[in-house]
Amino acid sequence: MREFIEQLRSNGKVTDIRHGVSREFEAPRIAKKIQGPVLFHDIEGKKAIMNLLGTRDELAAMFGVPRDKIIQKLSEVQPDGEVVVVPGSPTMEIVDEEVDLYSLPIMKHFAKDGGLYITAGIVVSEYEGTMNASIHRLMVLGKDKLAARLVPP
Structure with missing residues (x-):
């Protein structure tokens, strides 16, 4: 995700908002006025990105294909390896904190x-x-x- 955001930033497609904004109405209102991805560095102390894949151009960039090849790229996606269902996994454990x-x-x-x-x-x-x-x-x-x-x- 960080690499993709940096790729978009290097192409001038990310707007960084560094000042603090509220999660209630303010951040969405700002993002609506800006075309393309908006990275907020301080929404009540947290980072968030909006409009990351707001256009087909961003989706094409994520897949590394021209815009007119998105559907072809999606249709060619194949699972990498075999899916194995396991009874448990460390990802299923809640560690020391409540949600x-x-x-x-x-x-x-x-x-x-x-x-x-x-x-x-x-x-x-x-x-x-x-x-x-x-x-x-x-x-x-x-x-x-x-x-x-x-x-x-």
Whole structure:
């Protein structure tokens, strides 16, 4: 991620906001006015980036292909190796700290929002043995709870 941000910065595509801003309305309002990725260095003491893949140009840069080759690149992606489901992993362990979503720079974007939202969160779910990953707007309900609107199909 850092390398990709630096690549975009070297091409003049990242706007750095170094002064402190609020997560409630201010950071989203600033990002909306700026075309391209915006790296905030101090949203209530945390770093956050918005609009990282806001255009096909950024997506193409991430994949290292011309803009008109994005679909071809995505269609050619193959798993690297075999997927092995394991019963446990160190990544599943919570170490010495409780989850606290409020400690992350999750933002409130609009006056009528019911709370803080992750605007493009990736949800990995499994139902009857079928696994899927999808992108959702996730609302923070508590320090360790999110709500997602899941609609079929």
